[in-house]
Amino acid sequence: MPTDDLLMTIYRAMERHFGDLSWWPADSPFEVAVGAILTQNTNWKNVERAIAALKGRGFMTPTAIAKAEDVEIAACIRSSGYYNVKTKRLKAFVQFLEEGYGGEMETMCAGDMWPLREKLLGVNGIGEETADSILLYAGNMPIFVVDQYTKRILGRHDIVGERWKYGEIQQHCMRHLPHDAVLYNQYHALLVNTGKHFCRRRPLCDECPLCSIGSREDRT
């Protein structure tokens, strides 16, 4: 099967199973960015409590985080792990946001996608996945987000190789899919959900909605 069709077949199979996820639970674009930083290598459940604590203390705004002491932020986000480094990362991001865009996510997201992506990557603590999550889920920009689940699942179907790097996977998927923010939003959400519920450690499983599609075993 051509890559284009395979990617869409996988998409439809996941969507059949999970439905419309309309993803990134957050009350604002800024909260999306905060969540993107806090969820780095961390279970989302632990992040939810950290976000609730930040909101409870009135810290879910760029200026509030900028003015707060490190220990105040760290105390709120303790449950999300790596709380010291993540405090620094949140501080670095809000500084970037205030200096460059008057603290307004809408202003930041008004710029062109790829140049903005480069700027985000220059912020300490923002790597490729975090930058792309912000662009897609806070800015509604058409960029394909890659994470461990993406690598595992697309690798499982031989769409990408084991050693492919982030950018290679992203470019490959974007070459073979329409450049559509709504599609990429759903696609990534579905991959994460599928990865969570199935395909965790085993390369094959019986229940996974994807394991019968275009697998190595099917072709050979």
Place this chain on the structure above:
DNA sequence: TGCCAGGCCGGGT
């Protein structure tokens, strides 16, 4: 009970 989670950085080869 260990292993893992929606990574990233900095230093070393």
Place this chain on the structure above:
DNA sequence: ACCCGGCATGGC
């Protein structure tokens, strides 16, 4: 250009 240790909590 790759590889690795560090960062840390809570869930299953």
